Amino acid sequence: xxxxxxxxxxxFPLLLPLTANAQRKPPQKSTVDTTTATxxxxxxxxxSVPSPESILGFRPGDDRKLANWAEVLDVFRKLDxxxxxxxxxxxxxxxxxxxxxxxxxxxxxxxxxxxxxxxxQRQLADPRTLxxxxxRKAKELIARGKTIVLITCGVHSTEVGSxxxxxxxxxxxxxxxxxxxxxILRNTIVLLVPSLNPDGVDIVKRWYDKTLxxxxxxxxxxxxxxxxxxxxxxxxxxxxxxxxxxxxxDKIHNVWHPQIVHxxxxxxxxxxxxxxxxxMKPVEPNVPAQIVxxxxxxxxxxxxxxxxxxxxxxxxxxxxxxxxxxxAYSHYHGGVRILSETASAKxxxxxxxxxxxxxxxxxxDPRKTSPNFPDLWTGGEWKLRNITDYxxxxxxxxxxxxxxxxxxxxxxxxxxxxxxxxPRKPGEVYAFIIPLLDAARDGSDIEHQKWQxxxxxxxxxxxxxxxxxxxxxxxxxxxDETLIVRMAQPYGGFAKALLEVQRYPDLRDASGxxxxxxxxxxHTLPLLMGIEVKTVTTPFAYGRLTNxxxxxxxxxxxxxRLALYKSHVPSxxxxxxxxxxxxSPEFSDKSxxxxxxxxxxxxxxRAKYDAIILPDQSPRLILEGHKKGTxxxxxTGGLGAEGVKALREFVEAGGTLICLNKxxxxxxxxxxxxxxxxxxxxxxxEFYVPGSILRTEIASAHPIVPGWMRKSIAWVxxxxxxxxxxxxxxxxVRVIARYPDNxxxxxxxxxxxxxxxxxxxxxVEVTMGKGRVYLFGFRPQYRGQSxxxxxxxxxxxxxxxxxxx
Ligand SMILES: [Zn+2]
Numbered sequence: 001x002x003x004x005x006x007x008x009x010x011x012f013p014l015l016l017p018l019t020a021n022a023q024r025k026p027p028q029k030s031t032v033d034t035t036t037a038t039x040x041x042x043x044x045x046x047x048s049v050p051s052p053e054s055i056l057g058f059r060p061g062d063d064r065k066l067a068n069w070a071e072v073l074d075v076f077r078k079l080d081x082x083x084x085x086x087x088x089x090x091x092x093x094x095x096x097x098x099x100x101x102x103x104x105x106x107x108x109x110x111x112x113x114x115x116x117x118x119x120x121q122r123q124l125a126d127p128r129t130l131x132x133x134x135x136r137k138a139k140e141l142i143a144r145g146k147t148i149v150l151i152t153c154g155v156h157s158t159e160v161g162s163x164x165x166x167x168x169x170x171x172x173x174x175x176x177x178x179x180x181x182x183x184i185l186r187n188t189i190v191l192l193v194p195s196l197n198p199d200g201v202d203i204v205k206r207w208y209d210k211t212l213x214x215x216x217x218x219x220x221x222x223x224x225x226x227x228x229x230x231x232x233x234x235x236x237x238x239x240x241x242x243x244x245x246x247x248x249x250d251k252i253h254n255v256w257h258p259q260i261v262h263x264x265x266x267x268x269x270x271x272x273x274x275x276x277x278x279x280m281k282p283v284e285p286n287v288p289a290q291i292v293x294x295x296x297x298x299x300x301x302x303x304x305x306x307x308x309x310x311x312x313x314x315x316x317x318x319x320x321x322x323x324x325x326x327x328a329y330s331h332y333h334g335g336v337r338i339l340s341e342t343a344s345a346k347x348x349x350x351x352x353x354x355x356x357x358x359x360x361x362x363x364x365d366p367r368k369t370s371p372n373f374p375d376l377w378t379g380g381e382w383k384l385r386n387i388t389d390y391x392x393x394x395x396x397x398x399x400x401x402x403x404x405x406x407x408x409x410x411x412x413x414x415x416x417x418x419x420x421x422x423p424r425k426p427g428e429v430y431a432f433i434i435p436l437l438d439a440a441r442d443g444s445d446i447e448h449q450k451w452q453x454x455x456x457x458x459x460x461x462x463x464x465x466x467x468x469x470x471x472x473x474x475x476x477x478x479x480d481e482t483l484i485v486r487m488a489q490p491y492g493g494f495a496k497a498l499l500e501v502q503r504y505p506d507l508r509d510a511s512g513x514x515x516x517x518x519x520x521x522x523h524t525l526p527l528l529m530g531i532e533v534k535t536v537t538t539p540f541a542y543g544r545l546t547n548x549x550x551x552x553x554x555x556x557x558x559x560x561r562l563a564l565y566k567s568h569v570p571s572x573x574x575x576x577x578x579x580x581x582x583x584s585p586e587f588s589d590k591s592x593x594x595x596x597x598x599x600x601x602x603x604x605x606r607a608k609y610d611a612i613i614l615p616d617q618s619p620r621l622i623l624e625g626h627k628k629g630t631x632x633x634x635x636t637g638g639l640g641a642e643g644v645k646a647l648r649e650f651v652e653a654g655g656t657l658i659c660l661n662k663x664x665x666x667x668x669x670x671x672x673x674x675x676x677x678x679x680x681x682x683x684x685x686e687f688y689v690p691g692s693i694l695r696t697e698i699a700s701a702h703p704i705v706p707g708w709m710r711k712s713i714a715w716v717x718x719x720x721x722x723x724x725x726x727x728x729x730x731x732x733v734r735v736i737a738r739y740p741d742n743x744x745x746x747x748x749x750x751x752x753x754x755x756x757x758x759x760x761x762x763x764v765e766v767t768m769g770k771g772r773v774y775l776f777g778f779r780p781q782y783r784g785q786s787x788x789x790x791x792x793x794x795x796x797x798x799x800x801x802x803x804x805x
Contacts, residue, residue, distance in 0.1 A: 060164035061388035157200025159266035161387035200225035218346025273313030313377025318363030332494035350383035504750035520691025522749030530788030573616035611800035616661035652769025656800035674729035677720035692749025704795035714778035
């Protein structure tokens with residue numbers, strides 16, 4: 001270790017793992033701006049900055065040690081107090097009320113002029129503000145500006161290394177007088193977020209400490225590590241549903257427009273030791289070419305430097321794609337997103353990985369070298385210290401690139417802005433028109449919500465919306481309040497990505513099997529929300545309204561006796577369902593009851609509840625939960641036979657059971673309902689729909705279908721579709737929505753074998769005793785976005801209480 005470290009330090013002084021105590025070598029000659037060196041020299045001596053170890057009692061990255069959020073805050077506050085290179089701020093409170101914070105780190109003279117640097121960023125981001133001699137003015141701004149680097153840690157709380165690394169990164173930036181570190185401080189402004197999900201830091205720490213020294217040490221908590229969305233907190237970067245996303249976007253991204261965003265993650269134990277960009281195909285078509293160029297150059301730089309410094313098992317151009325804006329706000333806002341994924345241990349507990357344990361992933365095989373995986377890692381022990389070494393080294397390599405290529409990063413940022421605001425050519429999209437329908441003007445709360453949500457999402461993403469006076473275009477009259485989104489504006493591409501239809505490319509492997517997207521394939525908000533949008537490719541004139549409008553809303557009229565099943569195998573869909581209900585003005589219940597296995601098994605549910613929701617989860621996990629011996633006993637076993645019996649009695653006694661997506665098959669199997677899933681057993685080459693928007697038709701008037709609804713959509717992702725399996729019992733089954741008989745149901749995304757769905761049911765009601773079971777063959781509240789199908793879910797809930805009220 002020592003030998004390797006010394007060799008590394010000679011070649012790459014900045015790439016010294018932060019754990020090494022080796023003597024630092026004399027400075028390399030720097031090629032970057034050193035004109036303000038005197039100010040740096042005047043900084044306080046490094047010795048006065050306390051080490052994280054002296055505050056925590058352990059060095060971040062030590063085996064079996066995690067810090068809770070209060071301890072992380074304590075470290076940052078003490079670093080802040082001891083250094084003039086950092087400004088530490090609370091931006092707001094998290095979902096559970098914890099402080100959400102950011103540390104701004106730079107040379108002291110830069111910190112004194114933050115307003116000026118923000119202003120430079122603002123002007124370069126929108127070249128329209130620069131007037132007729134924009135290029136010349138930009139040149140002057142670029143000469144003065146700094147590279148803005150946002151480093152975000154801990155969005156996924158079980159990936160414990162990054163929040164620990166944030167303290168090491170901050171300490172080194174604050175305490176080191178190495179020339180490379182001083183160059184970083186002079187040339188960049190680093191915005192360091194120790195955790196994007198502080199609540200999860202404590203959820204994981206509590207669980208880890210509870211199981212430490214038991215057979216369950218290193219298991220992941222039996223609950224979501226974010227109250228509502230768990231892992232999907234990193235799928236919220238265009239819908240902005242959660243407080244933490246809102247704070248990050250509103251108070252960091254939109255204020256600073258960072259050129260580089262480094263989002264530090266961990267992946268599984270058995271793949272590469274580290275992934276950095278470039279990303280795999282496909283790239284979402286609205287991501288600017290300069291962004292692809294930027295993340296390719298920077299990712300390859302980090303990988304190359306680390307490989308040369310002796311770090312093994314690094315891959316690029318594999319596993320992770322650049323398709324969904326749900327994971328990449330900055331790609332549509334002038335900055336590259338450098339995702340890094342370091343291999344995991346078991347939380348803070350070391351593991352041993354045998355060579356043969358390794359498994360191939362998309363684009364590489366960790367057991368073989370290949371151009372995008374040139375250095376094998378030969379296996380052995382893998383521990384938290386390895387993780388923090390890879391993370392901190394990658395972060396410093398990235399900051400070094402930001403420093404040495406400062407002018408290039410700012411120039412590229414300006415070029416992206418210039419391309420965004422240029423007048424559109426004939427045939428290119430000129431604008432989107434979003435007509436305000438009478439249904440929205442006079443309609444229900446949900447109609448208001450849809451409009452408010454779409455408008456708010458676009459505005460939050462920095463998009464300017466014009467409110468037009470009534471006008472006529474192509475023979476159609478548009479009323480007052482029609483919204484117009486012109487493309488020639490800095491973040492027009494963000495709006496276009498969200499407003500247009502996705503055509504996901506048909507990517508296959510060598511055997512002809514579809515290559516799965518890293519996440520999902522569609523993000524067309526007008527379809528998800530049930531809002532009409534027109535695309536216009538020629539300029540047209542309209543007048544603008546300026547008065548404010550106010551739609552009111554927010555009645556909270558009804559509080560159903562509702563329980564939401566909450567498995568000890570955490571289901572993100574459970575969290576999203578909770579969020580959809582608790583955040584909706586339709587319901588006054590702001591704390592939906594969690595039905596745990598233990599309560600469900602005791603029975604007598606009808607006395608307490610009118611409706612029970614089973615969120616999307618596999619039937620086996622609902623029934624069996626964690627296997628005995630893999631978790632402490634109280635978290636094992638699932639609903640089990642007693643739970644199934646209790647749910648059956650609940651429905652037969654008049655209760656309503658609402659099953660979402662895969663959970664529908666749980667009810668079909670356990671209650672022997674007379675329907676069949678027509679997608680069961682189909683191969684991927686025959687039928688495949690990895691998160692897409694499909695078209696549905698309303699099959700019959702039904703109490704949960706709003707009177708105006710004739711057609712709708714379905715968010716389909718590992719979803720069943722139904723037909724009646726037993727004709728003798730057909731009278732128990734009522735098809736509420738189905739896929740079209742004679743048309744491909746795909747609206748946006750990717751669908752193979754669509755003919756298998758023709759005429760099949762997407763939503764059915766099955767009666768059982770005095771009660772009913774709703775089988776949603778889709779996710780009606782998909783990530784808080786599919787407002788088009790909210791009414792079906794909400795009405796199913798409200799209707800359940802009608803007999804009791
Ligand atoms: Zn992650």
